[in-house]
Amino acid sequence: MRIKLLVIDDEASICEILKYNLEKEGYEVDCASSAEEALSFDLSSYSLFIVDIMMDRLSGFDFAKRVKNSVTTENTPIIFCSALNGEDDTVMGLNIGGDDYITKPFVIGEVLARVRAVLRRSHATRQWVYNVSKSVYEPDITFRTLRVNRNEKICYLNGEPAGLTRTEFDILMFFLTHRNRIYSREEIIRQVWSGDVVVTNRTIDTNITRLRKKLGEYGSNIVTRLGFGYGFKETT
Numbered sequence: 020m021r022i023k024l025l026v027i028d029d030e031a032s033i034c035e036i037l038k039y040n041l042e043k044e045g046y047e048v049d050c051a052s053s054a055e056e057a058l059s060f061d062l063s064s065y066s067l068f069i070v071d072i073m074m075d076r077l078s079g080f081d082f083a084k085r086v087k088n089s090v091t092t093e094n095t096p097i098i099f100c101s102a103l104n105g106e107d108d109t110v111m112g113l114n115i116g117g118d119d120y121i122t123k124p125f126v127i128g129e130v131l132a133r134v135r136a137v138l139r140r141s142h143a144t145r146q147w148v149y150n151v152s153k154s155v156y157e158p159d160i161t162f163r164t165l166r167v168n169r170n171e172k173i174c175y176l177n178g179e180p181a182g183l184t185r186t187e188f189d190i191l192m193f194f195l196t197h198r199n200r201i202y203s204r205e206e207i208i209r210q211v212w213s214g215d216v217v218v219t220n221r222t223i224d225t226n227i228t229r230l231r232k233k234l235g236e237y238g239s240n241i242v243t244r245l246g247f248g249y250g251f252k253e254t255t
Contacts, residue, residue: 054082072101194251
């Protein structure tokens with residue numbers, strides 16, 4: 020299956036140039052002439068968005084914010100491609116969640132190289148990244164006396180390491196950064212496990228059972244909704 024990319028630009032000529040050259044590289048490419056049109060697509064099917072910034076109504080930044088606030092697309096990489104070439108524009112794009120920033124007019128060879136690099140980085144990491152911060156240091160996530168150190172990848176319970184496995188840690192991170200909502204097993208699989216791993220419902224249930232035991236008094240905050248899935252509730 021070919022990698023799918025979505026180009027969003029209100030200039031038809033830009034869309035045509037990018038589509039033609041990216042398809043020559045072997046990608047499957049769709050184009051949208053506005054952020055509004057792009058939002059009508061099945062965004063979860065794409066591996067990368069290439070987004071103009073200055074568009075009518077919704078800007079590329081607005082589109083990126085919506086993508087990053089959706090559980091199905093929050094980890095899909097974004098390359099901004101814009102005539103805005105100021106340092107503030109670049110910094111804003113990266114802080115919003117962009118993975119790269121290309122200024123117009125561009126050299127197509129550079130665009131192709133940047134696309135390859137972003138996709139490599141995306142595929143080399145797990146399918147989700149915990150509430151990504153663009154700084155080197157990522158602040159701890161806390162809930163009462165439960166503390167997750169994202170830099171050391173250690174969960175502390177009442178000041179002592181909880182001894183979580185990598186999968187248990189990943190599940191807890193997902194729940195703590197997406198509190199007070201129930202997620203289906205399918206959604207949890209997409210966010211925690213890499214795409215080439217076959218995961219059964221039993222695997223999810225077993226990991227959550229172990230996680231609850233290790234969290235002690237906070238195990239009850241991981242709730243089950245029969246027929247729906249699991250979630251982390253701040254009140255039980």
